[in-house]
Amino acid sequence: MENVFSACAQGADTSETVRAMLAGLPKEAADARLVFIFYDDSHDPHVIYAALRKHFPRARLVGGTSARGVFSEKGMAGDHSMGVLVLCDKHGEYGVAAAEQGDDPEATAARLLQEALVDAGAQGQLPALVWVFLPTGTEEYALRGLRSVVGDRCPIMGGTVAGNRFLSGPKFSQIATSGVFESGIVVCALLPSSPMGISLQTGYVPLGPSGVVTAVGGRDGERLTEPGAIGRELLEIDGAPAFETYCAWLGEDDIPAPDDERGLLQNGVLWPLASIPVETDLHQHLPIVPFGLTQNGGIRVRRAAVVGERVYAMEGDPVQLAPRGGRAAYEAWMNLYPNCDAMTGALVVHCAAARIALAEHVKDMPYYIASALDGRPFLGCFSFGEQGEVGGRNVHGNLMISVLVFSSTNDRD
Numbered sequence: 254m255e256n257v258f259s260a261c262a263q264g265a266d267t268s269e270t271v272r273a274m275l276a277g278l279p280k281e282a283a284d285a286r287l288v289f290i291f292y293d294d295s296h297d298p299h300v301i302y303a304a305l306r307k308h309f310p311r312a313r314l315v316g317g318t319s320a321r322g323v324f325s326e327k328g329m330a331g332d333h334s335m336g337v338l339v340l341c342d343k344h345g346e347y348g349v350a351a352a353e354q355g356d357d358p359e360a361t362a363a364r365l366l367q368e369a370l371v372d373a374g375a376q377g378q379l380p381a382l383v384w385v386f387l388p389t390g391t392e393e394y395a396l397r398g399l400r401s402v403v404g405d406r407c408p409i410m411g412g413t414v415a416g417n418r419f420l421s422g423p424k425f426s427q428i429a430t431s432g433v434f435e436s437g438i439v440v441c442a443l444l445p446s447s448p449m450g451i452s453l454q455t456g457y458v459p460l461g462p463s464g465v466v467t468a469v470g471g472r473d474g475e476r477l478t479e480p481g482a483i484g485r486e487l488l489e490i491d492g493a494p495a496f497e498t499y500c501a502w503l504g505e506d507d508i509p510a511p512d513d514e515r516g517l518l519q520n521g522v523l524w525p526l527a528s529i530p531v532e533t534d535l536h537q538h539l540p541i542v543p544f545g546l547t548q549n550g551g552i553r554v555r556r557a558a559v560v561g562e563r564v565y566a567m568e569g570d571p572v573q574l575a576p577r578g579g580r581a582a583y584e585a586w587m588n589l590y591p592n593c594d595a596m597t598g599a600l601v602v603h604c605a606a607a608r609i610a611l612a613e614h615v616k617d618m619p620y621y622i623a624s625a626l627d628g629r630p631f632l633g634c635f636s637f638g639e640q641g642e643v644g645g646r647n648v649h650g651n652l653m654i655s656v657l658v659f660s661s662t663n664d665r666d
Contacts, residue, residue: 359401361438375444380443415605445659453641470485503524575617
């Protein structure tokens with residue numbers, strides 16, 4: 254990989270903002286093979302797409318909306334911002350495929366990965382990494398489809414498309430090489446000419462209480478109790494209503510009223526639940542955000558709960574959460590073996606709900622990452638869910654941060 258470039262711009266007018274963003278790139282960036290693009294949902298994605306296709310005629314495109322803008326090595330770009338991360342890699346192979354999710358996101362994701370490999374000229378090959386941008390609520394099913402093609406033999410990373418509102422009417426959109434989508438799955442197959450390093454981290458710690466999920470609500474609202482069943486409604490823990498158990502774990506005086514959804518979300522980002530998807534010596538917890546209640550005392554969650562899994566009460570400290578981006582970036586760099594000294598840039602996915610938990614400390618987060626990456630260019634988006642690898646298994650989580658770092662191969666002609 255020859256170079257990685259980033260550029261951001263902020264403004265209310267989409268045409269002017271995208272022009273300012275592209276003006277911040279050097280001339281060499283026009284030869285990009287892959288371009289990541291993220292933007293505040295106040296912008297018109299069709300205008301952005303048209304400008305990118307004109308500026309990068311040979312590049313694959315992947316990205317979409319990011320909650321309240323983007324961030325980079327220069328700091329928080331702010332509301333109404335957009336940004337690109339540009340990969341120039343004449344010896345690498347990259348492919349992108351996208352489609353509306355349809356009625357069967359598992360099958361759609363599997364098909365799109367095969368199409369992305371064809372687009373990369375790598376049909377039948379195992380990519381170095383799969384990067385995805387997904388609609389909320391489909392992540393577990395789409396990951397199942399992707400894993401049906403590549404298993405856990407290569408990392409699957411990415412984010413869940415996000416908007417500026419958590420609880421009502423976010424304007425989601427995705428951009429791919431083929432166009433703009435409103436509820437699409439975008440799959441990118443990466444076979445770069447130089448190694449990549451990855452990291453997926455959370456900064457939350459267990460409080461102590463835990464219990465086993467005994468019932469969840471399925472996609473159609475049905476009550477599921479068979480082991481392994483998944484659902485976005487956590488109905489019961491140890492046979493008791495989930496919200497009742499959650500309140501007992503945290504102390505009822507600390508929980509907002511049941512009809513205060515915004516308060517429940519703000520509470521949930523500081524005191525989430527979590528499970529351990531893969532038993533390792535590290536016991537890495539995968540958080541679940543509680544953000545609302547069901548009529549029968551269950552909890553609506555941003556990541557599917559699984560019947561039979563043990564869930565833990567967790568706690569986050571805003572002061573401790575801000576530096577975790579730097580820790581994740583440093584870990585990804587150290588995982589870039591053996592080319593640690595040749596790291597050239599990074600892509601960061603940060604949970605939008607965790608941004609709420611950071612409060613005023615969010616402004617410090619990009620600088621921790623920039624320091625860990627020694628000033629290399631990077632682009633970050635805020636997502637409604639994060640995908641990555643834990644203990645050799647590709648998973649979907651909440652309240653996490655993922656970092657993908659790229660390296661150069663300066664010895665090539």
